[in-house]
Amino acid sequence: MTRSAKHEDEPGEAAIGWMVELCSGATSERQKRAFASWLAADPRHAEAWAQLQRGLAPCGIAAEQKLPAGRLRQQLVERRPDRRAVLAGLMAALGLGTAGAVVADRFVPLGSLLADHVTRTAEQTHVHLDDGSEVVMAPRTALDIAYAPGRRGVRLIEGEVLLQVASRAAPFRLDAGALSLTAASGRFLIEKRSNSLAATGLEGTGQIAFGTQAASPIGRGERIGLRAGRPDREPVEVEDAAAWLDGLLVAKNRPVAAIVDGLRPYFPGVIRLDPAVAEIRATGVFPLRRPDDALDILGASLNLSVTRVAHYWVAIGPGAPGDARPG
Known part of the structure; x- marks a missing residue:
């Protein structure tokens, strides 16, 4: 990419980042003021934002009409647009071809924009859950909350998380593709990326299962992942495994x-x-x-x-x- 091409892509890349923040349902007043300043700083910013809104409803509609976060979430649940369709609309709205999509995706994982929580490249964030549990999301991670009466849990769509399970009578469940982890309390690392599906025990004991296979215990200093389609258990240094938090x-x-x-x-x-x-x-x-x-x-x-x-x-x-x- 030439220097001029990179410069021209910057408003579109920034608009994608702002869209993720404003559609997260947890935007602070400081973020809103920062967004207003960015929008007014350059006519290209307003143009990129308008194009993005036209190509990705309902987030754009909510931003234009200043709908409350709860209404936005309701629209997302009601409409449930296909993720591929959203991505295609987003790329069309920004006028990006294959090369542009590659660049944009390296800032925001575009295939997971409809998740409840998404982190961008190099971003780390904390999610506090209603039962007192906490999730630390590594960069480029997408997470859905899966709470229901008598059930507490999350679904890891992609990426890596540290899960701190608050002690409760009902077990906590995390699903990550073929991997499922249940625990009444404890701290665990779970990774689901294109080349890795594994869980690591940092504190306490849980139960881990892959697909229809029987569950087995996972404790501190153990990493269990899939290798050649079978669970593989290996010892790990807890401090090394969790070093990404620092x-x-x-x-x-x-x-x-x-x-x-x-x-x-x-x-x-x-x-x-x-x-x-x-x-x-x-x-x-x-x-x-x-x-x-x-x-x-x-x-x-x-x-x-x-x-x-x-x-x-x-x-x-x-x-x-x-x-x-x-x-």
């Missing part, structure tokens, strides 16, 4: 591919990894809130080439033979 990725003899996957939710762009270096093992601590620095550290440590194009595109591959670090 903005760190702790890697101990992990493949480069796994480290890059851990950085992707924090990087507003595309990272392409050469298969030739994907399985190289590395150990280190990487700053998640500075993914560019983390990639540079990884490249310098392992003699990998890190090539950037317009900031949004990073390619990682083998370094030049003459650049090898002395042993």
